[in-house]
Amino acid sequence: MTRLAGYFLPTEKEPPADAEALSHKLMVRAGLIRQVGAGLWSFLPAGWRVHRRVEQIVREEMDAIGGEEMLMPVLGPVEPWRRTGRADIEELFKLHDRRGAELVLAMTHEEVVTGHVAQVVRSYRELPLILYHFQIKERDEPRPRAGILRTREFVMKDSYSFDRDAAALAVSYDKHAAAYRRIFERCGLEFHCVEADVGMMGGSGAHEFMAPCPAGENEVALAPGYAANVEVATADPQPVRLPPASSAPEPVDTPGLTTVEQVSTKLGVPAGALLKAFPVVAEDRGLTLVLVRGDHRVNEVKLRNVLGAGVRPAQPEELDAVGPAGFLGPVGVDVAIVLDQAVAGSGSSFGYVTGANRPDTHLSGVVPGRDFAFEPADVRRVEAGDLVDGRPIRIEPAIEVANIFKLGTRYSEALGADYLDEQGRSQPIWMGSYGIGPARIAAAAVEQFADEHGICWPRAMAPWDVELVGLGRAGSDEHALAERLYGELAECGLQVLYDDRDAGPGEKFADAELLGCPLRVTVGKRTLTGGQLELQLRRGREQRSVPLEGAAEAVKELWQTLP
RNA sequence: CGGGGCGUGGCGCAGCCUGGUAGCGCACCCGGCUGGGGGCCGGGCGGUCGUCGGUUCAAAUCCGACCGCCCCGACCA
Numbered sequence: 001m002t003r004l005a006g007y008f009l010p011t012e013k014e015p016p017a018d019a020e021a022l023s024h025k026l027m028v029r030a031g032l033i034r035q036v037g038a039g040l041w042s043f044l045p046a047g048w049r050v051h052r053r054v055e056q057i058v059r060e061e062m063d064a065i066g067g068e069e070m071l072m073p074v075l076g077p078v079e080p081w082r083r084t085g086r087a088d089i090e091e092l093f094k095l096h097d098r099r100g101a102e103l104v105l106a107m108t109h110e111e112v113v114t115g116h117v118a119q120v121v122r123s124y125r126e127l128p129l130i131l132y133h134f135q136i137k138e139r140d141e142p143r144p145r146a147g148i149l150r151t152r153e154f155v156m157k158d159s160y161s162f163d164r165d166a167a168a169l170a171v172s173y174d175k176h177a178a179a180y181r182r183i184f185e186r187c188g189l190e191f192h193c194v195e196a197d198v199g200m201m202g203g204s205g206a207h208e209f210m211a212p213c214p215a216g217e218n219e220v221a222l223a224p225g226y227a228a229n230v231e232v233a234t235a236d237p238q239p240v241r242l243p244p245a246s247s248a249p250e251p252v253d254t255p256g257l258t259t260v261e262q263v264s265t266k267l268g269v270p271a272g273a274l275l276k277a278f279p280v281v282a283e284d285r286g287l288t289l290v291l292v293r294g295d296h297r298v299n300e301v302k303l304r305n306v307l308g309a310g311v312r313p314a315q316p317e318e319l320d321a322v323g324p325a326g327f328l329g330p331v332g333v334d335v336a337i338v339l340d341q342a343v344a345g346s347g348s349s350f351g352y353v354t355g356a357n358r359p360d361t362h363l364s365g366v367v368p369g370r371d372f373a374f375e376p377a378d379v380r381r382v383e384a385g386d387l388v389d390g391r392p393i394r395i396e397p398a399i400e401v402a403n404i405f406k407l408g409t410r411y412s413e414a415l416g417a418d419y420l421d422e423q424g425r426s427q428p429i430w431m432g433s434y435g436i437g438p439a440r441i442a443a444a445a446v447e448q449f450a451d452e453h454g455i456c457w458p459r460a461m462a463p464w465d466v467e468l469v470g471l472g473r474a475g476s477d478e479h480a481l482a483e484r485l486y487g488e489l490a491e492c493g494l495q496v497l498y499d500d501r502d503a504g505p506g507e508k509f510a511d512a513e514l515l516g517c518p519l520r521v522t523v524g525k526r527t528l529t530g531g532q533l534e535l536q537l538r539r540g541r542e543q544r545s546v547p548l549e550g551a552a553e554a555v556k557e558l559w560q561t562l563p
Numbered sequence: 564c565g566g567g568g569c570g571u572g573g574c575g576c577a578g579c580c581u582g583g584u585a586g587c588g589c590a591c592c593c594g595g596c597u598g599g600g601g602g603c604c605g606g607g608c609g610g611u612c613g614u615c616g617g618u619u620c621a622a623a624u625c626c627g628a629c630c631g632c633c634c635c636g637a638c639c640a
Contacts, residue, residue, distance in 0.1 A: 010573085014589080017569080018568095019633085038632065091639070091640065107640060139640080142637080435640095469599095473598075503601090510600065522599075
């Protein structure tokens with residue numbers, strides 16, 4: 001129950017000059033958030049109401065799968081981070097206390113929670129276990145951006161599962177996946193659960209929950225029955241018309257032509273008939289040429305998963321063993337060759353164009369396998385229109401609002417979290433970790449549902465259920481009616497924001513639509529003369545009316561039908 | 564970390580090139596009118612022009628360094 005007069009809800013007509021993302025502009029304009037520094041934001045009262053509503057939904061669903069809520073500190077000793085090998089991560093904030101002791105600000109809480117479990121759990125009888133908390137995360141991001149979409153400090157619900165083996169971990173993992181689906185459904189958010197890269201987390205599996213929206217930093221590849229982060233997506237390539245193979249590679253003069261476009265234009269062949277060569281240096285195998293079709297791009301995440309985390313682009317001076325940049329090719333070189341599988345499967349009757357490893361020259365009619373040996377691997381980035389099970393994929397930007405990881409025993413082994421099984425043997429605990437960001441969920445909802453007038457909150461996360469706009473001045477009959485309705489709506493269990501300010505109707509309507517509560521109720525002179533209460537459904541701005549008699553109950557019923 | 568841009572009242576901007584009393588709109592305060600889509604009239608308050616240094620009789624303006632913020636890229640447990 002909130003009266004707007006005197007409430008700290010500073011709305012603005014203009015978005016901040018430096019705001020780019022829609023959610024950034026609207027959340028600032030609506031008075032929900034304010035910036036403190038780069039990647040540092042305060043939630044103002046109305047914004048915090050949204051955050052807490054999302055938290056509560058998350059909490060209920062976590063409790064429903066047996067999660068136990070607790071709270072761990074942000075500040076902590078560096079020691080466990082050393083033991084897990086994470087002390088040198090650049091995003092980790094480090095500081096010293098007055099005695100010079102080294103401390104870190106937690107970016108997640110695997111180290112802390114695993115330490116507790118290592119101290120406490122002794123027996124398989126104490127497993128499985130799901131522990132979670134809502135806590136600030138601190139990350140020294142290289143580039144915070146877009147309002148609260150990517151910040152250096154944010155609240156995360158992170159939970160951790162502890163199980164006796166991989167099969168039990170899979171059960172905890174699936175519980176979380178199901179809980180997260182329920183959370184996003186309750187929040188009214190559009191989302192995809194996508195296959196994800198395990199990244200530096202290690203472990204054996206990961207999914208991300210992605211909310212599609214234009215401001216998203218990630219890309220998801222989608223087809224009926226298929227959803228994956230583009231970082232790991234695999235699909236069948238679109239066909240390319242290849243020239244027939246000749247009996248042997250033939251040199252072609254290509255003076256100064258170093259790009260795929262230049263060479264394909266000059267030779268009159270499609271870009272896909274070329275092989276692009278990327279020289280990389282892998283930690284344990286040295287210089288390697290990675291080849292993809294000319295119209296494809298190397299996917300660095302997939303490449304890392306093939307060649308190992310230590311892979312990096314080769315420096316120009318490292319290319320002596322092959323040829324000059326721009327004219328690199330696989331024929332006659334003495335380095336390992338990784339050939340993208342989109343090419344590897346094309347058979348021996350077609351010839352590609354490749355660099356000849358000498359200046360101003362390419363080779364045509366090059367047949368993989370006949371003219372060079374290779375190791376096939378899937379290292380290309382999928383393109384929109386590629387096929388999965390015969391159906392074309394599309395690629396959409398999305399915000400990562402949650403992720404779930406099968407960690408395995410990486411943290412438990414590093415921190416000594418073991419248990420004794422029925423035979424009295426010591427076993428490492430199998431862990432999973434599961435993060436979800438309420439602020440990103442809120443921002444994603446703004447992105448997904450806003451219109452030109454402002455935010456359109458899904459019912460479940462709106463700061464208030466109903467905004468009551470009172471147009472009458474103090475002392476008028478319509479003002480008295482608004483005051484009465486305010487109480488009656490609240491008695492129906494609705495969270496009501498009552499605009500009782502001494503302001504003009506235009507300003508009140510504009511502010512109400514900016515803030516985006518799902519239902520607006522207007523009380524003015526017309527209400528008295530017509531005997532009808534006017535309602536506006538924020539999403540779609542549809543007008544409704546209900547008889548004054550029993551209006552509060554009718555409003556509640558209508559509210560319950562909203563998205 | 565590389566590239567680009569911006570710092571002038573609470574917000575959005577002009578002024579800077581060509582140095583000479585710091586301005587506009589909105590917001591805010593007071594009075595009055597108005598009262599169903601950011602209304603009107605009148606009167607006001609509020610700014611070390613990001614910081615430090617330099618040039619100059621004189622610096623928001625020219626020069627240098629630094630700080631902060633935004634965007635693109637790199638990066639992203």
